[in-house]
Amino acid sequence: MDADDKVRNYIDTHTPLLLDRLSEWVRIPSVAGVPERKHHLTRSANWLAGELRGTGFPTTEIWEGAEGPAVFAEWSEAPDAPTILIYSHHDVRAVKDENWDQTSPFDPVLRDGRLYGRGTSDAKGQVMAHVWGIRAHLDATGRTAPAVNLKLIVEGEEEAGSPGLADLLEAHRDRLAADAVVFSDTLLWRAGHPAICTSIRGMLGAHIEVYGPLTDVHSGAVSGTAPNPAIELGRLLARLHDQKGRITFPGFYDDVEEISQRRRAELAALPFDPEDWLERSHTRSIMGEEGYTVLERLWERPALEVVALAAGDPIGVMRAAVPSMASTDISIRTVGGQKVKDVADQVRRWVDETIGDDYGYELSLDTETAQEFYRTPENRVLECLSLAMVKGFQAQEVGRMGNAGGGPADLLSSALNVPVVFFGTGLVEDNWHDSDESARVDILKAGAATLAFLWAELGREEPGRRD
Known part of the structure; x- marks a missing residue:
């Protein structure tokens, strides 16, 4: 032997x-x-x-x-x-x-x-x-x-x-x-x-809280006149990607390195079947940035995911109140050429420019535990x-x-x-x-x-x- x-x-x-x-x-x-x-x-x-x-x-x-x-x-x-x-x-x-x-x-x-x-x-x-x-x-x-x-x-x-x-x-x-x-x-x-x-890939986490009324308020008393942070947060999240699946932070793609021909060939050589991928990943369907293969999107292109979302009464008895706050956690995956510090600045600018003036907000970025x-x-x-x-x-x-x-x-x-x-x-x-x-x-x-x-x-x- x-x-x-x-x-x-x-x-x-x-x-x-x-x-x-x-x-x-x-x-x-x-x-x-x-x-x-x-x-x-x-x-x-x-x-x-x-x-x-x-x-x-x-x-x-x-x-x-x-x-x-x-x-x-x-x-x-x-x-x-x-x-x-x-x-x-x-x-x-x-x-x-x-x-x-x-x-x-x-x-x-x-x-x-x-x-x-x-x-x-x-x-x-x-x-x-x-x-x-x-x-x-x-x-x-x-x-x-x-x-x-x-x-x-x-x-x-x-x-x-x-x-x-x-x-x-x-x-x-x-x-x-x-x-x-x-x-x-x-x-x-x-x-x-x-x-x-x-x-x-690198990683940067962000937590956003959007504030509406000063307290939760009975919707029957203020419905139609009060700022609803859940609606505003939904509007914000809907604008994270454009129609081509690209992330909309200003300047986000400026430093993203193009995929080399060698890397494209390496990834293309891996056996990939969409049905096999959907079965193994439990993801129901394939989405993402246009113009790139699934494996290129996974490993060589940046991505952004909403990983938590809360507002109002997500569990328990509903109180029929306009919530005073809505929150979300976002995970941003970075790739070659990008630096976490620059992406954090892009997120700050985008949130500040996108949230309406009728709302307050707080943005927290996990720069201390971010990874390149x-x-x-x-x-x-x-x-x-x-x-x-x-x-x-x-x-x-x-x-x-x-x-x-x-x-x-x-x-x-x-x-x-x-x-x-x-x-x-x-x-x-x-x-x-x-x-x-x-x-x-x-x-x-x-x-x-x-x-x-x-x-x-x-x-x-x-x-x-x-x-």
């Missing part, structure tokens, strides 16, 4: 244990942004630190963040090999238990090749792929330490926008020094067609990952893709002055941030195998390198 078969055999043999350990971790409700759950973030961090020690990491530490603890680990016993920093997170999104049908969110269950539970895919499952990839690498090679130097930082506040990550990076800059970052909080394209993510667009440059880790994915997924070839969401990739790259390479084990049908989140077991296994092959590939002597 050669080394590659040994990796696969080890993972196959230990799959029940992998799922058992992941299930135990998922049972810890490490929900971000919920005060009564905060102590569970500490429990989750301690659980992971123990798991990493059990894997063999000689150094594991808990670093306190702004809203949740991060886990740091290091295993550096290969002085002539590169050093890789693995990034991911152990906090999870809030849940609505009543919307889950397969199981309760923190009571994981294995069904039809999927493990259901909050965090199984985003991103505890991705971290566990790393854990078992390292174990498989050691078993197949007979090594007592990885062929490369490995460091991990698994933060506990990514779902809250990583408010403390910049300070952690600054405080521990020397401890986190590496040749590259492997960022594991992304999606794959399809189970049967793996692709490497090479870009991630990032694209991976060509580098040796990316080349080795491509080879590793071919073996890990037993595929003929590996494509290139992007990530429609955001993440602190640009922050990691700029703070540590290294390239960021993406590798995740999620799929769009895993229902991130939604009910019945799950991870495909075969994808977790292929991911773990890929990572085992990656460390072996990176540990080989570089072509042309001299001692």
Whole structure:
């Protein structure tokens, strides 16, 4: 049995244990942004630190963040090999238990090749792929330490926008020094067609409150004469896009980079079927900016979504009153060429010019937790990952893709002055941030195998390198 078969055999043999350990971790409700759950973030961090020690990491530490603890680990016993920093997170999104049908969110269950539970895919499952990839690498090679130097930082506040990550990076800059970052909080394209993510969109959040009457007022007393903030907010939202699906902030597209021919070809090479996409994404229909393919819209063009909307009496008994306030939360995704600061200024101008004089308003922009667009440059880790994915997924070839969401990739790259390479084990049908989140077991296994092959590939002597 050669080394590659040994990796696969080890993972196959230990799959029940992998799922058992992941299930135990998922049972810890490490929900971000919920005060009564905060102590569970500490429990989750301690659980992971123990798991990493059990894997063999000689150094594991808990670093306190702004809203949740991060886990740091290091295993550096290969002085002539590169050093890789693995990034991911152990906090999870809030849940609505009543919307889950397969199981309760923190009571994981294995069904039809999927493990259901909050965090199984985003991103505890991705971290566990790393854990078992390292174990498989050691078993197949007979090594007592990885062929490369490995460091991990698994933060506990990514779902809250990583408010403390910049300070952690600054405080521990020397401890986190590496040749590259492997960022594991992304999606794959399809189970049967793996692709490497090479870009991630930026993100800026905005909260708008529109004010009408000084208090909620009985509509029978003032109907027809009072300013209704729900109507004004509806008018505002209706003007966010033009007839061609383009965002209407002044100057918004001035700095947007055109998609290169190479990138267009990479995305066009991915198998795409509209019906398959609608089934996997649960999106009912395809919309967006005219003149671009679905994959170009997802990964290379900016986007704006309304993610929350409230006014009047959305729940409970209706009072038949004109509401005094209506509010919305907006998520803006940026792309190459754009800077969050410039987009924030465009939003301020647009809101100020668009809301009627008969209304008051307040605009809040999450510039402190905003994230910039990032694209991976060509580098040796990316080349080795491509080879590793071919073996890990037993595929003929590996494509290139992007990530429609955001993440602190640009922050990691700029703070540590290294390239960021993406590798995740999620799929769009895993229902991130939604009910019945799950991870495909075969994808977790292929991911773990890929990572085992990656460390072996990176540990080989570089072509042309001299001692």
